[in-house]
Amino acid sequence: xxxxxxxxxxxxxxxxxxxxxxxxxxxxxxxxxxxxxxxxxxxxxxxxxxxxxxxxxxxxxxxxxxxxxxxxxxxxxxxxxxxxxxxxxxxxxxxxxxxxxxxxxxxxxxxxxxxxxxxxxxxxxxxxxxxxxxxxxxxxxxxxxxxxxxxxxxxxxxxxxxxxxxxxxxxxxxxxxxxxxxxxxxxxxxxxxxxxxxxxxxxxxxxxxxxx
Amino acid sequence: xxxxxxxxxxxxxxxxxxxxxxxxxxxxxxxxxxxxxxxxxxxxxxxxxxxxxxxxxxxxxxxxxxxxxxxxxxxxxxxxxxxxxxxxxxxxxxxxxxxxxxxxxxxxxxxxxxxxxxxxxxxxxxxxxxxxxxxxxxxxxxxxxxxxxxxxxxxxxxxxxxxxxxxxxxxxxxxxxxxxxxxxxxxxxxxxxxxxxxxxxxxxxxxxxxxxxxxxxxxxxxxxxxxxxxxxxxxxxxxxxxxxxxxxxxxxxxxxxxxxxxxxxxxxxxxxxxxxxxxxxxxxxxxxxxxxxxxxxxxxxxxxxxxxxxxxxxxxxxxxxxxxxxxxxxxxxxxxxxxxxxxxxxxxxxxxxxxxxxxxxxxxxxxxxxxxxxxxxxxxxxxxxxxxxxxxxxxxxxxxxxxxxxxxxxxxxxxxxxxxxxxxxxxxxxxxxxxxxxxxxxxxxxxxxxxxxxxxxxxxxxxxxxxxxxxxxxxxxxxxxxxxxxxxxxxxxxxxxxxxxxxxxxxxxxxxxxxxxxxxxxxxxxxxxxxxxxxxxxxxxxxxxxxxxxxxxxxxxxxxxxxxxxxxxxxxxxxxxxxxxxxxxxxxxxxxxxxxxxxxxxxxxxxxxxxxxxxxxxxxxxxxxxxxxxxxxxxxxxxxxxxxxxxxxxxxxxxxxxxxxxxxxxxxxxxxxxxxxxxxxxxxxxxxxxxxxxxxxxxxxxxxxxxxxxxxxxxxxxxxxxxxxxxxxxxxxxxxxxxxxxxxxxxxxxxxxxxxxxxxxxxxxxxxxxxxxxxxxxxxxxxx
Numbered sequence: 003x004x005x006x007x008x009x010x011x012x013x014x015x016x017x018x019x020x021x022x023x024x025x026x027x028x029x030x031x032x033x034x035x036x037x038x039x040x041x042x043x044x045x046x047x048x049x050x051x052x053x054x055x056x057x058x059x060x061x062x063x064x065x066x067x068x069x070x071x072x073x074x075x076x077x078x079x080x081x082x083x084x085x086x087x088x089x090x091x092x093x094x095x096x097x098x099x100x101x102x103x104x105x106x107x108x109x110x111x112x113x114x115x116x117x118x119x120x121x122x123x124x125x126x127x128x129x130x131x132x133x134x135x136x137x138x139x140x141x142x143x144x145x146x147x148x149x150x151x152x153x154x155x156x157x158x159x160x161x162x163x164x165x166x167x168x169x170x171x172x173x174x175x176x177x178x179x180x181x182x183x184x185x186x187x188x189x190x191x192x193x194x195x196x197x198x199x200x201x202x203x204x205x206x207x208x209x210x211x212x213x214x
Numbered sequence: 215x216x217x218x219x220x221x222x223x224x225x226x227x228x229x230x231x232x233x234x235x236x237x238x239x240x241x242x243x244x245x246x247x248x249x250x251x252x253x254x255x256x257x258x259x260x261x262x263x264x265x266x267x268x269x270x271x272x273x274x275x276x277x278x279x280x281x282x283x284x285x286x287x288x289x290x291x292x293x294x295x296x297x298x299x300x301x302x303x304x305x306x307x308x309x310x311x312x313x314x315x316x317x318x319x320x321x322x323x324x325x326x327x328x329x330x331x332x333x334x335x336x337x338x339x340x341x342x343x344x345x346x347x348x349x350x351x352x353x354x355x356x357x358x359x360x361x362x363x364x365x366x367x368x369x370x371x372x373x374x375x376x377x378x379x380x381x382x383x384x385x386x387x388x389x390x391x392x393x394x395x396x397x398x399x400x401x402x403x404x405x406x407x408x409x410x411x412x413x414x415x416x417x418x419x420x421x422x423x424x425x426x427x428x429x430x431x432x433x434x435x436x437x438x439x440x441x442x443x444x445x446x447x448x449x450x451x452x453x454x455x456x457x458x459x460x461x462x463x464x465x466x467x468x469x470x471x472x473x474x475x476x477x478x479x480x481x482x483x484x485x486x487x488x489x490x491x492x493x494x495x496x497x498x499x500x501x502x503x504x505x506x507x508x509x510x511x512x513x514x515x516x517x518x519x520x521x522x523x524x525x526x527x528x529x530x531x532x533x534x535x536x537x538x539x540x541x542x543x544x545x546x547x548x549x550x551x552x553x554x555x556x557x558x559x560x561x562x563x564x565x566x567x568x569x570x571x572x573x574x575x576x577x578x579x580x581x582x583x584x585x586x587x588x589x590x591x592x593x594x595x596x597x598x599x600x601x602x603x604x605x606x607x608x609x610x611x612x613x614x615x616x617x618x619x620x621x622x623x624x625x626x627x628x629x630x631x632x633x634x635x636x637x638x639x640x641x642x643x644x645x646x647x648x649x650x651x652x653x654x655x656x657x658x659x660x661x662x663x664x665x666x667x668x669x670x671x672x673x674x675x676x677x678x679x680x681x682x683x684x685x686x687x688x689x690x691x692x693x694x695x696x697x698x699x700x701x702x703x704x705x706x707x708x709x710x711x712x713x714x715x716x717x718x719x720x721x722x723x724x725x726x727x728x729x730x731x732x733x734x735x736x737x738x739x740x741x742x743x744x745x746x747x748x749x750x751x752x753x754x755x756x757x758x759x760x761x762x763x764x765x766x767x768x769x770x771x772x773x774x775x776x777x778x779x780x781x782x783x784x785x786x787x788x789x790x791x792x793x794x795x796x797x798x799x800x801x802x803x804x805x806x807x808x809x810x811x812x813x814x815x816x817x818x819x820x821x822x823x824x825x826x827x828x829x830x831x832x833x834x835x836x837x838x839x840x841x842x843x844x845x846x847x848x849x850x851x852x853x854x855x856x857x858x859x860x861x862x863x864x865x866x867x868x869x870x871x872x873x874x875x876x877x878x879x880x881x882x883x884x885x886x887x888x889x890x891x892x893x894x895x896x897x898x899x900x901x902x903x904x905x906x907x908x909x910x911x912x913x914x915x916x917x918x919x920x921x922x923x924x925x926x927x928x929x930x931x932x933x934x935x936x937x938x939x940x941x942x943x944x945x946x947x948x949x950x951x952x953x954x955x956x957x958x959x960x961x962x963x964x965x966x967x968x969x970x971x972x973x974x975x976x977x978x979x980x981x982x983x984x985x986x987x988x989x990x991x992x993x994x995x996x997x998x
Binding site: 119132 | 289293297298326376377378380
């Protein structure tokens with residue numbers, strides 16, 4: 003099932019430094035060399051970021067968007083546009099929160115003030131899942147269908163630590179950290195778990211047990 | 215005997231039937247038992263297979279159930295909240311609470327790095343995570359069996375995945391008695407859970423159902439499907455490895471106690487045994503009935519056959535059942551017929567003469583035996599043809615047979631009242647006729663003899679034969695068949711020697727004959743055992759009265775019959791062919807005695823009598839020469855006396871022998887001279903040097919003038935022929951003196967000396983010397 007990816011880019015109000023360059027990263031899957039789309043790639047550095055207010059609404063028993071890139075200190079609204087109530091929560095160490103069953107809109111937005119991967123779930127719809135990637139860098143992007151993403155880097159830097167995250171990482175609670183030797187465009191290979199064949203009629207655990 | 219046979223037949227029949235029944239029953243029983251056993255085994259195997267499937271199913275369902283419980287637990291918000299809180303106390307209590315909800319026996323919580331976050335166990339169990347397959351993705355569910363702290367567990371690991379939550383819940387479910395009971399109840403087998411704690415070690419029993427004496431340390435056969443009919447163990451068992459290939463081995467062992475199957479088996483065996491026994495009893499009854507039914511005719515036939523064998527003429531038994539027995543009865547009947555025919559034939563042949571059709575010797579003897587047994591009496595008339603063999607030789611056997619047939623017809627015609635008429639030999643006929651008075655017997659036999667000797671018409675030729683007849687009165691003349699046979703022969707011999715028409719058996723003949731037989735047999739013993747005595751009678755020179763010679767006289771005192779005269783036993787020795795042995799024996803004895811006298815200084819010649827048969831003995835001369843090879847005198851001092859009659863029997867042979875003896879140098883003397891019929895011309899030819907006048911002329915010499923004449927002229931004649939003269943039987947002095955007077959050379963007689971034993975000869979010689987005066991005194995009337 004191909005999800006549409008919504009990417010919210012902060013408009014940069016300050017002038018870009020003159021000494022900056024473009025870095026194109028191609029993400030492929032380690033075992034098949036196929037391009038990986040929708041991977042979040044960002045530099046491991048601290049920039050001045052501008053907090054924003056975003057929303058992750060629930061519609062058709064799913065979170066929209068399912069991946070949200072968020073600067074540190076931003077607020078997120080969780081409006082419910084379904085005809086059922088939802089109980090949105092997260093146990094992620096970056097931002098554990100819990101919004102008990104509600105309809106329409108929760109009373110207050112949730113503040114995400116720690117960088118990290120925050121996984122969202124619904125306590126009454128186990129299959130609902132969304133991720134909020136909270137970072138304090140502006141050099142961040144999602145790969146397109148060819149697995150490519152272009153980041154803006156500072157010139158003159160030697161080694162570049164790069165973080166890559168994808169929902170289907172074996173451990174999707176944290177990004178993978180890669181060290182680039184030079185700020186040149188290159189291809190990075192990551193391992194992903196296969197997409198689960200979603201079958202709502204079967205209990206997921208049982209289904210997994212059957213696959214043993 | 216009959217009873218034994220009856221029992222034997224029935225016994226054999228019953229034994230055969232019972233053996234058959236037993237054999238068949240045992241084979242069937244054995245096959246049944248084998249099949250039963252196999253059946254029990256296959257049933258057990260089948261049950262075990264079902265049990266195995268059942269066990270696997272039960273375990274899978276249990277796993278599913280536990281998994282669903284666990285999945286509920288891990289999706290429980292409270293639980294996830296507690297996990298997310300990271301507060302150890304909260305975490306522990308939540309784990310305790312929720313694992314109890316899931317009915318797990320223990321639970322562990324492990325974070326994604328594999329560190330233990332919480333545990334319901336009091337102590338760290340490092341082996342628990344190790345039992346789990348950690349190779350899969352963290353979100354995977356895994357299952358394992360392990361042995362922890364003396365218990366076996368099924369361990370399930372499920373991921374705890376909340377939004378932003380990554381942990382694993384490990385829960386253990388004990389393989390306990392209740393599970394074993396469930397499986398046992400469903401599968402109908404006993405269940406044992408066991409664990410091998412370390413490779414190479416024995417099993418630990420985790421749980422077990424049933425009240426069997428399961429040897430806890432015993433290693434059940436690890437092979438999952440043992441197929442052995444006589445498995446020594448008490449159980450059919452099936453081992454199911456629950457944990458797959460991972461160690462430690464956790465196994466479920468399904469067991470069906472063989473006791474029940476064996477019990478079943480034994481019950482069946484007992485039933486089959488009872489059945490076999492019942493069949494046996496039936497078989498015995500049937501065998502008895504059949505034996506009765508079959509045995510009776512067989513016994514009847516056996517009795518019938520025995521009666522046939524005993525020569526009776528039984529009626530064939532009535533056999534109602536057909537078939538073989540009837541055929542056997544008929545065969546026995548036919549056999550009886552043929553046996554009787556053959557027996558009659560044989561009996562006829564055995565008791566009849568095939569030429570004349572009369573009875574034979576057997577028949578006659580049988581008839582006589584019956585007569586003796588009946589204590590009856592009758593007259594036996596016997597008849598022997600003189601010249602039947604001549605008739606056969608000259609006129610042919612057929613002619614001879616016709617003669618015999620004609621004779622037998624005449625006998626049958628003349629003796630109509632005969633008890634039996636039999637031809638008992640070549641030309642011998644015997645008849646038993648009723649007793650008559652002696653006169654009538656005489657008349658009958660005379661008439662019969664005349665009839666028999668009257669001419670027979672054979673081939674139109676008159677032919678007359680000569681025959682002797684005998685008669686015997688039974689049982690006066692013979693009281694049993696042995697006597698009859700002996701006396702018949704004696705009488706026939708008698709008849710042929712005395713040419714009378716009819717000879718009657720003389721009582722006593724047989725006794726003397728028996729005495730002769732005894733003497734003949736005992737003589738042999740007497741010769742070989744030195745049972746004969748030698749006596750010696752001196753012979754004196756008539757002129758000097760000196761003892762010049764002794765005559766050897768053999769004497770035999772029979773231990774039972776007393777004194778046996780030499781004439782009698784010498785005659786018998788001649789008859790029985792022992793005469794040469796006797797002569798040789800006497801020669802030896804005389805030679806030995808003569809040596810003894812020579813050593814005593816007695817100078818005496820010896821005279822020995824030879825019998826007629828000695829003269830025809832070729833070896834006689836050699837024998838005498840050898841016996842007297844160490845003779846101490848000239849051989850002419852040995853005189854051999856030969857009777858006239860002996861010389862006359864075979865003159866040529868005797869003459870040859872005498873010549874040989876003369877050549878040897880012995881003196882030859884004619885004994886008993888004057889009693890034989892020898893002519894003087896023969897006497898002249900004989901190579902003899904001496905005559906011995908028979909004592910019959912000498913005994914009464916002094917009173918019989920005729921004897922005196924004969925003796926005197928004989929002496930003169932002998933002297934004229936150049937022969938010496940010896941006179942024997944001198945009993946008186948006058949006789950002695952007459953002989954002296956007539957110039958007789960030697961004298962011998964009781965007047966001079968009786969015969970004496972060899973050892974007494976010296977004494978006799980001395981007494982003769984003492985009588986010298988008397989013996990040489992001349993009578994007065996002759997002193998001219």
